[in-house]
Amino acid sequence: PGEGEPGENGGPNGDIYIHVRIIPHKIFKRENENIWMELPLDYLIALLGGEVEVPTLEGKEKIYIKPGTQTGEIITLKGKGIPYLRNKNQRGDQKIVVKITVPQSLSQKEKELLLEIAKIRGINVENNKGFFEQIKEAFKK
Incomplete structure (x- = not known):
């Protein structure tokens, strides 16, 4: 309040209204301090296991997929989410939902x-x- 343009004829300053619009991210979905993403995973890697590269907020990271991984399984990367507002030393997690792809x-x-x-x-x-x-x-x- 009172931080807007000066009023007419020397009147008090008006108010500033700020409208914030959050555009959804192409990969990540935020839920409090945690972020979620879907990982399309080739059926052979899901079946046999292996290493894959996933995006994080700070770049790419390699993770290991255990053999027999199923669609819908959630892989958690501890501390790879959003920093807590009141404690910058703590972060939420990154949750990765596996979606198996079939050729x-x-x-x-x-x-x-x-x-x-x-x-x-x-x-x-x-x-x-x-x-x-x-x-x-x-x-x-």
């Missing part, structure tokens, strides 16, 4: 290898057809 197309060699794995595991996928292929075949009879 939409495979090479012939990849398909052969995956079919071999399915066979070893006792899963019959060779005759699995898509929904529309099944309907098309049903109408042929």
